[in-house]
Amino acid sequence: MAGNGNTDGEFSFSAAAARDALPRITTEKGAKSTTSSDVCHDDTASRVNFQTIDQLHSLQKKRSAPTTPLKEGGGVVMGTSGPTTPVSGESMLQSVSASLASLTRETGPKVIRGDPTSAAKVMAHVPQTPTSAPAADVSDSSLKFTHVLHNLSPAELYEQAIKYEKGSFVTSTGALATLSGAKTGRSPKDKRVVKDETTASELWWGKGSPNIEMDEQSFLVNRERAVDYLNSLDKVFVNDQYLNWDPENRIKVRIVSARAYHSLFMHNMCIRPTAEELENFGTPDFTIYNAGKFPCNRFTHYMTSSTSVDINLGRREMVILGTQYAGEMKKGLFGVMHYLMPKRKILSLHSGCNMGKEGDVALFFGLSGTGKTTLSTDHNRYLIGDDEHCWSETGVSNIEGGCYAKCIDLSREKEPDIWNAIKFGTVLENVVFDEHTREVDYTDKSVTENTRAAYPIEYIPNSKIPCVGPHPKNVILLACDAFGVLPPVSKLDLAQTMYHFISGYTALVAGTEEGVKEPRATFSACFGAAFIMLHPTKYAAMLAEKMKAQGATGWLVNTGWSGGSYGSGSRIKLAYTRKIIDAIHSGSLLNATYQKTEIFGLEIPNEVEGVPSEILEPMNAWEDKVAYKDTLLKLAGLFRNNFETFTSHKIGEDGKLTEEILAAGPNF
Ligand SMILES: Nc1ncnc2c1ncn2[C@@H]1O[C@H](COP(=O)(O)OP(=O)(O)O)[C@@H](O)[C@H]1O
Numbered sequence: 001m002a003g004n005g006n007t008d009g010e011f012s013f014s015a016a017a018a019r020d021a022l023p024r025i026t027t028e029k030g031a032k033s034t035t036s037s038d039v040c041h042d043d044t045a046s047r048v049n050f051q052t053i054d055q056l057h058s059l060q061k062k063r064s065a066p067t068t069p070l071k072e073g074g075g076v077v078m079g080t081s082g083p084t085t086p087v088s089g090e091s092m093l094q095s096v097s098a099s100l101a102s103l104t105r106e107t108g109p110k111v112i113r114g115d116p117t118s119a120a121k122v123m124a125h126v127p128q129t130p131t132s133a134p135a136a137d138v139s140d141s142s143l144k145f146t147h148v149l150h151n152l153s154p155a156e157l158y159e160q161a162i163k164y165e166k167g168s169f170v171t172s173t174g175a176l177a178t179l180s181g182a183k184t185g186r187s188p189k190d191k192r193v194v195k196d197e198t199t200a201s202e203l204w205w206g207k208g209s210p211n212i213e214m215d216e217q218s219f220l221v222n223r224e225r226a227v228d229y230l231n232s233l234d235k236v237f238v239n240d241q242y243l244n245w246d247p248e249n250r251i252k253v254r255i256v257s258a259r260a261y262h263s264l265f266m267h268n269m270c271i272r273p274t275a276e277e278l279e280n281f282g283t284p285d286f287t288i289y290n291a292g293k294f295p296c297n298r299f300t301h302y303m304t305s306s307t308s309v310d311i312n313l314g315r316r317e318m319v320i321l322g323t324q325y326a327g328e329m330k331k332g333l334f335g336v337m338h339y340l341m342p343k344r345k346i347l348s349l350h351s352g353c354n355m356g357k358e359g360d361v362a363l364f365f366g367l368s369g370t371g372k373t374t375l376s377t378d379h380n381r382y383l384i385g386d387d388e389h390c391w392s393e394t395g396v397s398n399i400e401g402g403c404y405a406k407c408i409d410l411s412r413e414k415e416p417d418i419w420n421a422i423k424f425g426t427v428l429e430n431v432v433f434d435e436h437t438r439e440v441d442y443t444d445k446s447v448t449e450n451t452r453a454a455y456p457i458e459y460i461p462n463s464k465i466p467c468v469g470p471h472p473k474n475v476i477l478l479a480c481d482a483f484g485v486l487p488p489v490s491k492l493d494l495a496q497t498m499y500h501f502i503s504g505y506t507a508l509v510a511g512t513e514e515g516v517k518e519p520r521a522t523f524s525a526c527f528g529a530a531f532i533m534l535h536p537t538k539y540a541a542m543l544a545e546k547m548k549a550q551g552a553t554g555w556l557v558n559t560g561w562s563g564g565s566y567g568s569g570s571r572i573k574l575a576y577t578r579k580i581i582d583a584i585h586s587g588s589l590l591n592a593t594y595q596k597t598e599i600f601g602l603e604i605p606n607e608v609e610g611v612p613s614e615i616l617e618p619m620n621a622w623e624d625k626v627a628y629k630d631t632l633l634k635l636a637g638l639f640r641n642n643f644e645t646f647t648s649h650k651i652g653e654d655g656k657l658t659e660e661i662l663a664a665g666p667n668f
Pocket residue numbers: 366367368369370371372373374375386405406407408559560571572573574575577
């Protein structure tokens with residue numbers, strides 16, 4: 001990431017202080033040095049305001065008002081009794097032991113159910129199956145017991161977190177406040193995908209792709225490191241859960257982790273099995289080993305930092321080392337779904353989804369921070385999901401069982417449903433609260449700007465359970481345009497929808513770096529380049545086909561700036577965006593009169609109920625018309641540059657659509 005100059009409008013990450021004591025490792029063939037030009041651009045930037053663990057922990061709690069009677073650090077709940085463990089059979093223990101087996105042992109350490117601190121240490125361990133070469137591989141670690149805390153309840157996980165994980169607190173509304181450690185956002189540059197014979201030909205590799213390769217051997221090195229770390233602990237958490245509410249295409253996932261925080265996060269984010277389903281869970285289809293507290297070995301081939309998030313589609317496994325940011329797990333599994341679902345002719349979508357009383361479904365695509373969660377959570381509609389969906393022959397289904405809302409500047413008035421979902425059971429990451437009242441200050445960015453709440457979807461009162469719905473009627477593309485030149489809403493034809501879907505534009509204010517006033521454009525194919533596995537045109541072709549077959553209408557909604565770029569204009573009021581979205585849902589916007597904008601050729605309505613008409617044509621809202629035109633041309637140029645990568649690709653079988661899509665971009 002040389003210089004982070006960004007004159008080309010590309011998004012870049014704030015380079016974490018690279019004070020490597022060791023020289024950079026040169027890896028063998030195929031180990032790519034990942035420069036900004038050949039890695040996909042992502043939307044999650046994390047900011048670090050602390051240099052030591054103690055500093056981080058000191059940020060979390062604010063001093064109470066001077067009258068507060070409690071002393072520093074007082075009032076921590078201690079001495080909770082050990083959790084009772086749900087009953088599940090010996091086969092579960094065997095299966096977990098197999099999951100935790102290292103590569104030199106056929107089974108993992110003896111796993112025991114329950115809390116290691118509980119008095120009754122029943123030796124219900126799994127009999128070791130004899131290994132092929134026992135003598136050679138006997139080590140102390142294989143003699144050790146590891147307690148398995150299998151699918152604990154939220155209350156049990158609270159107790160575990162509060163007892164053993166520094167930085168865990170109950171907030172005034174009952175949520176579990178946690179710290180994710182040094183990483184407060186995803187680390188896409190540290191994501192690796194195993195390139196083997198199959199994936200070499202199936203996946204998207206090279207320029208622009210999020211898939212940075214690693215070989216099987218290096219994966220196994222990291223896997224062993226993670227598994228040995230987990231085995232060295234007295235206890236591990238195991239979650240057995242599902243992905244995808246479509247019963248025909250449900251995937252069984254197992255998450256092995258070291259922290260109650262991670263277990264509760266996934267409990268909330270994945271689909272929760274019933275006791276009966278858990279009893280008959282069997283072998284998982286995919287397993288995550290989250291050893292995020294422990295770093296990877298930087299001397300391992302393909303590693304460029306001490307963080308590594310590794311996906312091995314062949315082994316159906318994912319390994320996490322060197323980051324405790326919980327979002328890695330959910331988005332890692334999303335990547336897996338982006339591989340598995342298209343094989344079944346099902347389109348995976350980085351979108352929110354909701355449904356009206358009449359059964360009209362809308363999708364909300366957009367990069368991080370553009371409004372998927374906020375706008376799909378709508379008191380007048382049924383929430384199907386806020387972030388990850390599938391679109392099959394029969395309709396849409398949510399992949400997840402929970403929502404993951406940004407909570408910076410969260411307000412009860414503007415987002416009451418999300419506000420009320422932050423209660424007992426909800427994981428609140430990296431927020432700051434009053435040390436005495438435990439009231440959260442959502443405006444406080446001391447730890448990070450990317451504060452988050454993860455809650456089960458049923459915490460939203462009008463969620464639709466099961467989270468499935470019929471075919472979408474509206475496909476809304478969200479862009480937070482900090483340049484302030486895209487219209488608040490425009491109607492798109494199919495070619496334009498595809499053009500903007502493949503472009504995946506947003507521009508957020510950098511904000512996190514001193515002195516950066518210019519908005520930064522991000523182009524992330526399919527509004528989720530960090531998660532896609534195949535070439536973007538594969539997903540685009542499927543979307544085009546489905547939208548055409550269902551007669552769905554495409555819309556581009558700017559949830560960003562109006563009346564000027566960041567600095568001179570202002571962010572479009574959430575209340576106005578909601579009115580625009582209401583008009584899309586109700587169908588009234590389809591019947592409006594439209595005019596076409598110059599350069600982008602977007603159809604903009606002359607009127608939307610509840611929205612001041614002056615802002616609908618962006619130029620009108622700008623005082624300085626020359627500046628408007630310059631900024632518009634600048635953005636158009638960025639779009640054109642970005643799209644060059646795709647001009648040589650055909651979309652689907654129909655070459656005609658490809659030409660139409662190319663023509664649907666800006667004209668100047
Ligand atoms: N006009 C607007 N439309 C949508 N969101 C807005 C608007 N103005 C401000 N916001 C804020 O922007 C953020 C959008 O984030 P979120 O919905 O979590 O995005 P995503 O789910 O796409 O990552 C929220 O914090 C929301 O309050």
